[in-house]
Amino acid sequence: MTVYFTKDHEWVRLEGDAAYVGITDYAQAQLGDVVYVELPEVGKTFAKGDEAAVVESVKAASDVYAPVSGLVIAVNSKLPDSPSTINEAAETDGWFMKLTLTEPDELQGLLDEAAYKAFVDTL
Template sequence: MTTYYTKDHEYVRVEGDTGIVGITDYAQSQLGDVVFVELPEVGKAVKAGGEAAVVESVKAASDVYAPVSGEVVAVNDGLPDSPATINEDPEGQGWFMKIRLADKGELAGLMDEAAYKAMIGA
């Protein structure tokens, strides 16, 4: 299982041909208390860099972009009722969706953990 990161602070944790997508701990800390999340429909086709979900906090609303292209095969049904999970465990229980990867080659354009940490100054 390998995790990749985008410059927009999404992650995709790849297992086989499926990627588990969410926002990073850094992103949730910048947003503040998450109060609402809008997830895509299962079966929706998403494009890398395209809007895939929406997250709202007490500070702002932000689009969540798909790090990879593919089909949404699952969503985290518990998030709309418990959006604070995104603050509590963004890279664990606070995942947003699972995407069946259309092109694994897209992963080459994403950052590994070391590059992401360097970008955010961690």
């Protein structure tokens, strides 16, 4: 299991041929209590950087961008009824969507965990 991060505070976790996508713990902490999530539809295709989902908190609404290009093969159907899962487990059970990668080479441009933590330390 390999995890990559973006400077927009999304993560992508590879498990076999699938890539799970969500927001980082840092992002959920900045948002505060998450109250609403809008997920993409299964079957939708995204290019890297496309707006893929929306997360709203008591403080703000924020777009979630696709960290890599791919086809949505599943969404976390628990999130609309339990958006607080994102606050409780942003980088595990709080995943937004599961993708089949269409451009696996895009992973090379993402940050590993150490590089992401170093980036967050500069904020």
